[in-house]
Amino acid sequence: MAVVLGLVVASCAGGDETVTVYSGRTENLIGPILEDFTEATGIEVEVRYGQSADLALLIDQEGDRSPADIFISQSPGAVGFLAGKGKLRPIGEDVLGLVPGEFRNANGMWVGISGRVRVIVYNRELVDPSELPASVFELTEERFRDRVAVAPANGSFQDFVTAMRETHGDNATLAWLEGLVANDARTYASNTSIVQAVGRGDVPMGLVNHYYNFRAKAEDPGVASENYYFPDRDIGSLMIVTAIGVLSTSDVPELADQLVEFMLGEAQRFYSEKTFEYPLAAGVAPSSVLPPLSGVGVATYDFDRLGGGLERTKELIDESGLESS
Amino acid sequence: MKAGSSPPDTTASAVARRRKHHPGLLFAVAVLGLLFLCPVGYLAWGTLSLGGDFWATVASERTLRPLLNSLLIASATAVACMFLGTTLAWLVARTDLVARRFWRVVLPLPLVIPSFVGATALLSAFGQGGLVPFLPRIEGFWGAFIVLTALSYPYVYLPVLARLSTTVPTLEEAARLLGSHTGRTLTRVVLPHIRDSVAAGTMLVFLYGLSDFGAAALMRYDTITRAIYSSRLFDRATSLTLGLVLAVLALIVALIERAATPDRRPGKGIGRVQVQYRLRRSSVPAAVLASGVVGLALVAPVAVFMLWVIRGSTTVGVGYSGIGDGLGFLIGPILNSAVAAVAAGVCAVAVTLPVAYAVARRRNWLSHAAAASVTSVFALPGLVVALAVVFWAIQAPRPLAAVYQTFPLLVLAYVLHFGAQSMRASQAAISDVPLRYEDAARTLGVTARRRFLTIDLPLVMPGLVTGGGLVLLSTLKELPATLLLAPIGFETLATRIWNAAEDGFFAEVGITSLVLILLSGLLTWIFVLRRE
Numbered sequence: 001m002a003v004v005l006g007l008v009v010a011s012c013a014g015g016d017e018t019v020t021v022y023s024g025r026t027e028n029l030i031g032p033i034l035e036d037f038t039e040a041t042g043i044e045v046e047v048r049y050g051q052s053a054d055l056a057l058l059i060d061q062e063g064d065r066s067p068a069d070i071f072i073s074q075s076p077g078a079v080g081f082l083a084g085k086g087k088l089r090p091i092g093e094d095v096l097g098l099v100p101g102e103f104r105n106a107n108g109m110w111v112g113i114s115g116r117v118r119v120i121v122y123n124r125e126l127v128d129p130s131e132l133p134a135s136v137f138e139l140t141e142e143r144f145r146d147r148v149a150v151a152p153a154n155g156s157f158q159d160f161v162t163a164m165r166e167t168h169g170d171n172a173t174l175a176w177l178e179g180l181v182a183n184d185a186r187t188y189a190s191n192t193s194i195v196q197a198v199g200r201g202d203v204p205m206g207l208v209n210h211y212y213n214f215r216a217k218a219e220d221p222g223v224a225s226e227n228y229y230f231p232d233r234d235i236g237s238l239m240i241v242t243a244i245g246v247l248s249t250s251d252v253p254e255l256a257d258q259l260v261e262f263m264l265g266e267a268q269r270f271y272s273e274k275t276f277e278y279p280l281a282a283g284v285a286p287s288s289v290l291p292p293l294s295g296v297g298v299a300t301y302d303f304d305r306l307g308g309g310l311e312r313t314k315e316l317i318d319e320s321g322l323e324s325s
Numbered sequence: 326m327k328a329g330s331s332p333p334d335t336t337a338s339a340v341a342r343r344r345k346h347h348p349g350l351l352f353a354v355a356v357l358g359l360l361f362l363c364p365v366g367y368l369a370w371g372t373l374s375l376g377g378d379f380w381a382t383v384a385s386e387r388t389l390r391p392l393l394n395s396l397l398i399a400s401a402t403a404v405a406c407m408f409l410g411t412t413l414a415w416l417v418a419r420t421d422l423v424a425r426r427f428w429r430v431v432l433p434l435p436l437v438i439p440s441f442v443g444a445t446a447l448l449s450a451f452g453q454g455g456l457v458p459f460l461p462r463i464e465g466f467w468g469a470f471i472v473l474t475a476l477s478y479p480y481v482y483l484p485v486l487a488r489l490s491t492t493v494p495t496l497e498e499a500a501r502l503l504g505s506h507t508g509r510t511l512t513r514v515v516l517p518h519i520r521d522s523v524a525a526g527t528m529l530v531f532l533y534g535l536s537d538f539g540a541a542a543l544m545r546y547d548t549i550t551r552a553i554y555s556s557r558l559f560d561r562a563t564s565l566t567l568g569l570v571l572a573v574l575a576l577i578v579a580l581i582e583r584a585a586t587p588d589r590r591p592g593k594g595i596g597r598v599q600v601q602y603r604l605r606r607s608s609v610p611a612a613v614l615a616s617g618v619v620g621l622a623l624v625a626p627v628a629v630f631m632l633w634v635i636r637g638s639t640t641v642g643v644g645y646s647g648i649g650d651g652l653g654f655l656i657g658p659i660l661n662s663a664v665a666a667v668a669a670g671v672c673a674v675a676v677t678l679p680v681a682y683a684v685a686r687r688r689n690w691l692s693h694a695a696a697a698s699v700t701s702v703f704a705l706p707g708l709v710v711a712l713a714v715v716f717w718a719i720q721a722p723r724p725l726a727a728v729y730q731t732f733p734l735l736v737l738a739y740v741l742h743f744g745a746q747s748m749r750a751s752q753a754a755i756s757d758v759p760l761r762y763e764d765a766a767r768t769l770g771v772t773a774r775r776r777f778l779t780i781d782l783p784l785v786m787p788g789l790v791t792g793g794g795l796v797l798l799s800t801l802k803e804l805p806a807t808l809l810l811a812p813i814g815f816e817t818l819a820t821r822i823w824n825a826a827e828d829g830f831f832a833e834v835g836i837t838s839l840v841l842i843l844l845s846g847l848l849t850w851i852f853v854l855r856r857e
Contacts, residue, residue: 219633
């Protein structure tokens with residue numbers, strides 16, 4: 001009962017100096033930064049954690065009554081969904097300017113705060129690094145039959161497919177997806193489950209974000225999974241950004257902007273030091289264990305330009321039958 | 326007896342025909358039936374407004390295959406749990422199985438393990454690179470079947486255990502005195518007594534099997550919930566239409582099950598002392614069965630959780646790093662989980678009691694429809710139920726909308742989602758109370774209300790408590806509604822587990838899961854088992 005009462009009191013105490021965040025990033029990866037923000041500015045932050053897609057749906061359903069001021073998404077897809085529905089307000093030019101143009105929305109509706117690179121995670125006992133492909137397009141070749149894991153229901157994978165459509169066109173993208181199905185690529189539930197399966201040796205390699213194998217090694221240093229980065233800015237090593245946007249219904253937009261600015265300032269060190277992600281603000285160096293950004297493929301994230309937008313990506317994945325293979 | 330005359334019809338519906346419908350009860354049943362239609366209403370509205378084509382979606386090959394897969398896994402799991410749960414309940418309640426008290430406390434616990442964690446743990450437990458490398462790692466249909474069976478048999482075990490503890494011993498004693506051997510006594514005397522409870526539990530497992538997302542996805546078995554999840558953002562019309570398909574399917578199954586259930590005679594009474602059977606030569610196989618189930622469903626996951634904790638994590642300052650790290654961060658979630666689960670259990674029993682009573686006693690189309698409505702919600706994925714509650718709450722008029730993202734609304738979401746569990750358990754218990762008690766009281770001029778409070782309620786208490794216990798355990802592991810609808814900052818053990826699992830913080834998943842299992846053991850002991 002005391003807990004319930006405490007909650008009621010806490011929810012009433014939230015005055016003007018409170019920013020409400022809906023975060024698709026989990027607490028371990030962003031909670032410490034939000035605490036630093038409160039310490040530095042005195043502005044309280046209330047956070048609701050959840051899957052990026054679920055929170056985007058929630059905000060959409062809440063409409064004008066959404067309590068959220070800020071949405072943080074694990075990948076551009078979910079924040080793009082809200083931008084497309086007119087739920088976001090443009091971020092100030094001076095804040096946008098902190099990040100290179102390729103890591104933010106073309107209309108300034110959202111900005112990237114950290115990045116993960118798409119990689120192949122492979123089992124070093126099952127795969128000789130020399131056999132690994134130079135391009136993600138080679139994965140449909142016979143030599144990779146039944147050897148590749150993908151997570152087509154995952155947001156990062158879907159965003160990667162969207163970027164591939166942007167750089168190579170819908171036809172080539174659909175052909176690649178169908179090629180994976182024909183090549184008996186194995187479908188998994190998530191990035192984490194692929195990294196685990198590769199570590200155990202269930203499947204020799206899989207397409208994931210680079211960050212998960214660092215997590216796997218932090219929990220089990222002896223695990224046999226290794227990251228492989230596609231060379232020469234191949235679309236296979238696309239940068240997937242964690243994005244932040246301010247809601248158009250926010251009643252404290254100035255405070256929200258302050259939080260966005262903080263994310264691109266002092267908070268950037270957290271990513272290179274604690275989470276093995278790429279900090280995106282200009283001038284902040286990534287951890288030395290990561291390959292330099294110059295080798296990494298980057299999409300423009302001007303998804304609005306793409307015919308059919310993200311909906312079309314889902315259609316292509318459906319059409320290929322990859323999810324139920 | 327003269328030729329042509331027949332014995333008086335004492336079936337429940339015949340008795341009900343002789344009784345007046347209580348208008349207050351019927352009104353309550355109608356309101357509750359409508360309340361539980363909220364999720365279906367949301368899905369129907371969404372399908373219509375987004376232009377989803379129900380029949381085209383149902384008939385498309387992209388729907389049919391995963392839909393058939395869902396039906397297959399749900400049916401197979403339900404049948405397996407029916408045999409397993411009933412057998413285990415009988416062994417614990419009625420035999421001289423070794424260490425019965427231990428099994429009694431431990432057997433319900435697998436229900437509290439979230440299916441995505443259970444599946445991850447079992448994948449890590451067996452096979453090459455696992456804890457027990459000489460046993461195979463099984464994926465696909467059989468993998469999903471094993472995980473779902475291991476985690477859901479308590480839906481059958483708990484109601485049947487409660488029923489077996491309250492049957493009248495006279496018939497069984499008579500049968501045995503007359504020389505009927507044990508097998509015959511069981512099938513002819515005991516089984517008819519517990520049939521309702523077995524059916525209730527089996528139905529719950531079937532519905533849970535339809536709604537589950539985590540276990541099937543991790544086992545790489547394609548089901549309809551995968552299609553609902555993966556299309557939820559960029560193909561909402563399909564996602565909502567598929568949700569509606571699932572809800573309609575559940576409504577149909579619930580109605581068929583009602584219609585197919587024979588109109589049984591009310592129970593012969595409630596007993597306090599039960600016939601005990603000696604296992605003799607069967608005692609070793611029985612102990613092996615109980616150990617096998619607990620070994621797979623509880624010991625294997627717990628061993629993996631412990632391994633993850635012992636292994637620890639080398640990431641400094643982010644997440645739980647292993648033994649030696651403080652556990653203070655779990656105190657809030659422990660309290661929140663306990664309060665939410667107990668509140669949901671109590672409220673679910675109270676809210677669904679009128680429907681359970683009406684179905685058991687006043688059989689008519691309204692009570693059947695209301696019961697089907699309550700039942701259907703449990704077949705839906707938690708995310709769909711949560712979004713439905715958001716949909717209705719957010720457009721409520723101002724004063725009502727103030728409950729949005731408060732504790733009472735969260736509890737309502739739990740009650741909507743899990744009400745089928747308490748309703749089915751209560752219904753099975755109520756239909757076992759002999760009508761002659763009520764008739765006697767009526768003859769003595771006791772009011773309906775007083776009859777219910779002084780006769781029915783005490784007799785059905787074990788059934789109600791069991792239903793509440795099922796809801797309690799389900800709430801402890803609930804995720805989507807808690808994430809979307811809880812007051813902001815309200816963390817539970819389940820949301821902490823999800824937070825950690827999402828990014829592969831396994832040491833934290835391990836310690837939090839262990840605490841969750843301990844908490845659920847404590848709560849089921851205090852609120853459920855101790856009272857039986």
